[in-house]
Amino acid sequence: MRVESFVYATAFLYTVSTLHYLLFLSLRKDKLAAVGLYAARFGFLTNLVSIVLTIANSGTVVLFTPRGAFLTLALSVVTVFLYFSTKHRLSLSGAFLMPWASVLLLASVLSSGVPKDVFPVGITGVVHIFTAFLGYSAFIFSAILSVIYLIFDRHLKKKKFSVFFHKLPSLSLVESVIYHSITVGFTFITIAMFAGAIWSEKVFGSFWSWHPKQVATLITWFIYAGIIHLYLYGSWRGKRLCYMSIAGLLVILMDFVGVNFFLAKDIHSFKG
Amino acid sequence: MGELKLCCLGVNHKTAPVEVREKFAFKGEAVESALLKLNSFAGVDECMILSTCNRVEIYFTTRVSAPFKDVYEFLIEEKGASIEEINRFFYRKEGKDAVRHGFYVASSLDSMIVGEPQIVGQFKDAFQTARELGTVGTVLNRFCETALKVSKRVRTETGISRNAVSVSFAAVELARKIFGTLSGKRVAIIGAGEMAELAVKHLVSNGASEVFVVNRTLERAEKLAKEFGGKAFPLTELPTVLELSDIIISSTGAPGYILKPENVIPALEKRKQRPMFLIDIAVPRDIDPALNEVDGLYVYDIDDLQQVVEANIRERLREAEVAKEIIEGYVERFIRWLRELEVAPLIAELKEKAETIRKAELEKRLPALGLTPEQAKEVDNITRIIINKLLHQPITSVKRKATEEETRYHVVQIFKEIFGLGKE
Numbered sequence: 001m002r003v004e005s006f007v008y009a010t011a012f013l014y015t016v017s018t019l020h021y022l023l024f025l026s027l028r029k030d031k032l033a034a035v036g037l038y039a040a041r042f043g044f045l046t047n048l049v050s051i052v053l054t055i056a057n058s059g060t061v062v063l064f065t066p067r068g069a070f071l072t073l074a075l076s077v078v079t080v081f082l083y084f085s086t087k088h089r090l091s092l093s094g095a096f097l098m099p100w101a102s103v104l105l106l107a108s109v110l111s112s113g114v115p116k117d118v119f120p121v122g123i124t125g126v127v128h129i130f131t132a133f134l135g136y137s138a139f140i141f142s143a144i145l146s147v148i149y150l151i152f153d154r155h156l157k158k159k160k161f162s163v164f165f166h167k168l169p170s171l172s173l174v175e176s177v178i179y180h181s182i183t184v185g186f187t188f189i190t191i192a193m194f195a196g197a198i199w200s201e202k203v204f205g206s207f208w209s210w211h212p213k214q215v216a217t218l219i220t221w222f223i224y225a226g227i228i229h230l231y232l233y234g235s236w237r238g239k240r241l242c243y244m245s246i247a248g249l250l251v252i253l254m255d256f257v258g259v260n261f262f263l264a265k266d267i268h269s270f271k272g
Numbered sequence: 273m274g275e276l277k278l279c280c281l282g283v284n285h286k287t288a289p290v291e292v293r294e295k296f297a298f299k300g301e302a303v304e305s306a307l308l309k310l311n312s313f314a315g316v317d318e319c320m321i322l323s324t325c326n327r328v329e330i331y332f333t334t335r336v337s338a339p340f341k342d343v344y345e346f347l348i349e350e351k352g353a354s355i356e357e358i359n360r361f362f363y364r365k366e367g368k369d370a371v372r373h374g375f376y377v378a379s380s381l382d383s384m385i386v387g388e389p390q391i392v393g394q395f396k397d398a399f400q401t402a403r404e405l406g407t408v409g410t411v412l413n414r415f416c417e418t419a420l421k422v423s424k425r426v427r428t429e430t431g432i433s434r435n436a437v438s439v440s441f442a443a444v445e446l447a448r449k450i451f452g453t454l455s456g457k458r459v460a461i462i463g464a465g466e467m468a469e470l471a472v473k474h475l476v477s478n479g480a481s482e483v484f485v486v487n488r489t490l491e492r493a494e495k496l497a498k499e500f501g502g503k504a505f506p507l508t509e510l511p512t513v514l515e516l517s518d519i520i521i522s523s524t525g526a527p528g529y530i531l532k533p534e535n536v537i538p539a540l541e542k543r544k545q546r547p548m549f550l551i552d553i554a555v556p557r558d559i560d561p562a563l564n565e566v567d568g569l570y571v572y573d574i575d576d577l578q579q580v581v582e583a584n585i586r587e588r589l590r591e592a593e594v595a596k597e598i599i600e601g602y603v604e605r606f607i608r609w610l611r612e613l614e615v616a617p618l619i620a621e622l623k624e625k626a627e628t629i630r631k632a633e634l635e636k637r638l639p640a641l642g643l644t645p646e647q648a649k650e651v652d653n654i655t656r657i658i659i660n661k662l663l664h665q666p667i668t669s670v671k672r673k674a675t676e677e678e679t680r681y682h683v684v685q686i687f688k689e690i691f692g693l694g695k696e
């Protein structure tokens with residue numbers, strides 16, 4: 001089977017899911033959200049198959065191709081979404097998350113599938129790559145839920161009884177899912193950093209080389225460690241938690257765009 | 273014999289004022305005697321009466337061409353009604369419309385407050401009474417069972433009864449939107465008043481764990497606190513109470529604001545920013561509306577609660593549209609079943625007729641052939657198979673055609689004529 005057909009199928013399913021969730025936002029019919037969820041689930045499967053096929057075809061870990069990187073990020077975003085939204089019945093989050101997945105798939109369709117320099121991967125390399133992506137996805141999810149929290153909070157204060165009021169369970173639940181997903185992201189990023197250091201030692205001979213990407217990741221790590229600390233021991237709850245979670249994602253995005261696209265060609269860059 | 277039909281004749285809160293509904297209501301044992309009487313009319317095959325404070329409806333099945341005549345007569349006799357009254361206030365529904373109406377009623381789509389739960393019980397009781405008296409048969413039995421099943425599906429699959437439609441319950445719903453669960457939450461009530469008490473009652477029955485009562489006169493506070501098993505405080509203790517409470521309901525008769533930024537914000541800080549939900553049901557207001565601007569404080573006054581109720585009613589109507597789609601499927605299925613039911617006796621008659629002919633012919637001719645018992649059995653088998661195969665097509669066709677609106681009457685007539693059926 002050709003990888004392309006699965007990539008296109010995934011792009012199609014994520015788009016269907018996005019459209020249904022967006023319609024759900026305006027029409028509030030639960031059926032629309034249910035279709036959105038099914039499309040996301042099937043898309044998750046085709047996404048997984050396309051990654052497996054890419055690995056099987058090229059014999060390397062997919063992240064060495066730009067297309068593979070986007071596919072993996074989309075998969076991990078959708079994994080985190082499916083896990084939290086199914087567990088807590090936060091179907092509304094699909095309206096904010098599935099557009100991301102669709103954009104990532106569009107990017108993967110448009111980008112090249114040609115591998116750039118390939119490093120020996122090994123188990124630490126695989127752990128580094130996948131935990132990093134899952135970690136970032138959890139941070140994306142928490143930031144998106146933070147936006148939802150802020151809108152919901154505003155609507156409650158303005159006495160606006162919109163879809164947020166009628167279809168979301170409670171502010172307190174949204175808040176606890178934001179925090180939960182930050183801790184999940186933090187755990188994965190920590191593992192990714194250690195695995196990355198070990199991998200770096202194997203490939204380049206040193207654990208830490210003050211590479212901009214490493215520094216940026218360290219900053220991200222400290223930011224999220226701070227958020228968790230303030231939530232637990234300070235009183236940085238509710239809206240403050242949301243603002244910090246959104247700020248954290250902005251730092252990640254700057255780091256991602258800055259390092260991966262503008263810095264010189266290296267292991268973390270997407271330039272072929 | 274005419275077509276078998278389900279009909280409904282009724283009045284409800286939309287078509288008649290309360291004094292008319294009262295006049296036609298059947299209370300207690302009156303239902304039973306009325307059912308027996310109604311059932312004795314020639315045009316009424318099966319019947320059931322649903323009588324609640326908002327509606328009186330008579331469901332019946334009939335085969336006569338003017339289906340409501342007997343029921344009018346019954347109402348005139350039983351209730352001393354005039355035909356003008358019946359024409360003016362009653363709605364008449366038959367066939368698909370009656371089935372749909374019954375399903376709407378059981379699912380609470382036709383209720384004064386859409387989604388209210390009582391109607392299911394009332395419908396069930398009406399069905400039970402009629403069943404015990406033996407005035408329901410195959411059709412009404414199936415109709416009621418389907419109606420109850422539909423109602424359950426509508427309740428679980430749509431949000432038709434999910435949102436609060438009373439002001440005091442709206443407070444509970446809002447508290448849930450903020451805190452998630454109410455268990456372990458502490459409620460303070462400042463001042464007293466019927467609505468404040470009712471709201472506290474709802475909050476407590478939904479899990480709120482502790483109640484504090486603050487009042488200018490401690491005696492009054494103690495009396496109220498006792499009712500909820502809570503604690504009473506004088507007004508001077510307000511700062512402590514604020515610090516401890518998640519939900520605060522205020523309804524004093526004070527002329528100015530009792531809860532102002534200077535006493536609420538310190539309490540919020542001491543609570544480590546855990547949110548507070550403040551409900552102001554006093555007029556003039558007790559809580560400074562500026563507090564709503566503070567992060568973590570949600571201030572609602574009586575008008576806001578009323579707005580919640582109105583939004584919820586709109587949401588219920590929205591969900592009712594989804595419910596209608598679900599119901600339509602069941603209406604179609606029920607009508608199809610009813611029409612198939614109508615041709616069932618014809619089909620049975622045809623099968624019996626064929627079997628009689630086959631047996632008669634075999635008995636007449638077999639002995640002359642001098643066959644062994646095995647051969648005779650084989651011939652018996654072959655003839656049965658031939659007849660079954662031959663009848664299979666006309667039977668499935670008439671079953672299918674009998675459910676189609678336009679053709680069914682003619683098809684059934686032709687079927688009868690071709691096979692010489694239905695001549696009793």
